[in-house]
Amino acid sequence: MKSTLATLSVMSIAALSLAACASDPSESASSGELTVAANDSKCTISMSKLNAGPTTFKVSNKGSKVTEFYIYADGDRIMGEVENVGPGLTRNLVVDLPKGSYEGACKPGMIGDGIRQTLTVTGDAAKPLSDSQELTAAAESYARYVKSQSDTLIVKTTEFVDAVKAGKVDEAKTLFPIARTYWERIEPVAEKFGDLDPITDGREPDAIAEGVDFTGWHRIEKQLWVENNTEGMDVYADQLLDNVKKIVELGQDAPLTALELAQGSKGLLDEVATGKITGEEDEFSHTDLWDFKANIEGSQAAIASLRPVLEKQDPELVKQLDAQFAAVDAELNQHQDKATGDWEFYDKLTKEQVKALSNAVAALSEPISQVAAVVAKSA
């Protein structure tokens, strides 16, 4: 383990790679190994009272849908998560939980708020952090989020690219918005790398204007939806996967600072307000609502990481953020098919529905635009 992790109040490791780090069961009666039995309708955690300290959650998916498991603190701040647990698979999650109240949540089908169970952790409270430590903790918390999203991004992009190269048009169309979900959640990371973002996520009119080849997600999207085939896409598919991997790698080498994080949470909403509301992001597939939701989730994750800082400096702002995130979700979730998790195609929304979404995003953007200054005050 990296030594920096020792200073964290929280640590979560998607433990496929780190099962060896799981704490020795003998250290703590309740913090040994918990099992999480997940299926399509249930999420049973073997214990609900734990001792503070590292705990391993062994998540077994006995259902038919891919699931995720999260440990949430107040305000859905992610303390740890394991994504993409396929049917029949078991994956481990190690989380170092300080004293407090949490929720464990399974998300069968990877949608919704999840099936939740309360977890009470007793024992020593974590030491209060200084302002700067809090900012560091926020940045590290978000880095873990980026890590978990990045891992799945690579998995899903690989699946998408494989489908494209195998000429499986329908499969590729199904995978396109799903892979992009992980991309859009962490877009502020990609945007840090100015050269890679346009060739990965650029749009056709800009490519034409710049006189460069139209590449990336949207090049393949166009072929899939306009031509309904994958002819000539191999080279773009390989390049897409390469660039996604590069961005992930660069992102992990240069994690966002707390201030960048605050700006990123706003940047994601700006993305929504300028790219998604207009329906221009996914102009061929009209899968904009997948991206829309992912941007909101990414923004919410950034705010969740900053939550301890914000709670201390401006609790009123936190209340507003909570209320406005809930309002956006309520507006957005009307357009999701609860059974399949699929979103309505953007060209099917009425003008009134788009305006209602736009209003909700505008209402959220105002308090979000105040976050950076609060973070800066803490620095």
Add this chain to the structure above:
Amino acid sequence: MSTDETPRESGLSRRKLLGAAGLGALAAGAVGAGAGFAAADKPDPEVLPDPDALPVPFEGVHQAGIVTPAQDRLYFVALDLTTDDRNSLIALLKQWTAAARQLTQGNDVGELGAVGGSPYSPPEDTGEALGLPPSGLTITIGFGRGMFVDGDGLPRFGLDGKLPDRLQDIPSFSGDRLDDALSGGDIAIQACANDPQIAVHAVRNLVRIAFGRASVRYSQMGFGRTSSTSSAQVTARTLFGFKDGTANIKVEEKKAVEDFVWVHQEDGPDWLVGGSYLVARKIDMRIETWDRESLAGQENIIGRAKGSGGPMSGGDEFATIDFAATDEEGAPAIAAKSHVRLAHPDFNNGAQILRRGYNFVDGSNGLGQLSAGLFFIAYQRDPEQFNQIQRSLAGLNNDLLNEYIVHVGSGLFACPSGVGVDGYWGEKLFM
């Protein structure tokens, strides 16, 4: 900011305002506009400010922007309330009032303004008015029916019993081609100033304050005031090139203003006494077709001479109109279906209105024609005054002008009376 729980009004205090740029502006106002402030430190007469740039007092018995001599520019916005929470609406009205006080006196919005805040925060004020004078800015608010009742007629915001009987939808008129997106609205804000940048700045900042509580339904820029509301002003022209609203109620006509503009105690409801009803109509003009009409044809349609504005029955602009006069061939000098005749009080049970409209050009329509017209605004004691006149005018068998115009937007708003030093817009609704 769109906080409900913490309006942060401490930052918008009048005391602070006076401490900043307000003092000079107020002193100037006292001299230039007779605004009623003690002129303790009169500016040197040699540096008298441009009267068009002076502030108009925000407080008063009536809202400013109604009988205030019409400024050159308009920015009008209609908003829908996206909240259903009473406290949220009250907080919004308070924050808006505080901002309007600052804006009309030529100050930045907020505690820290355009450039005084944290470098990491979006500025409280958007900044495009920095360094510009108040330019006669007035901000006038009106409440639409939709603020009082929802689509099913059920009260909103706990405003049971507050809906004025007269705040009904404007009836349909023959020839109307109303676009729902350009009509209605729960709240209207009229910003008028002698500099369009000032009017836009005001509306933009008010809309910004409202995010999460109100959303813009439509907005309209206007220029070249088409009505004079004071005898001191020359009558302006519409885009048809004619003086329009010569017979408008003028602020100097105290009795007409009292009788036709302000809501009286006996009219009710109590909260609206001293207020007025605002009718807004967006009227598209078929500019190119009109321009091909002969001068005589145009004058016949309007009923006035194009140059002087005098009635076709003779005399100068303000000459009494003689509807019985005939030309040398014995035909009526003023056509029976001319605009001036059908709109005249003599043919409308004496109804008069205070017009305060503006020309607009919203670019072109893609067919090489101007998207232009008149954004008609009228204030009246009772909406029936407008309805009466419009019933006379509407339809292709009536006003000859209807061949060249089409009403595409419509709204009716109840504008409350003015606010005092500590008050807020519409406060009597919530008492």
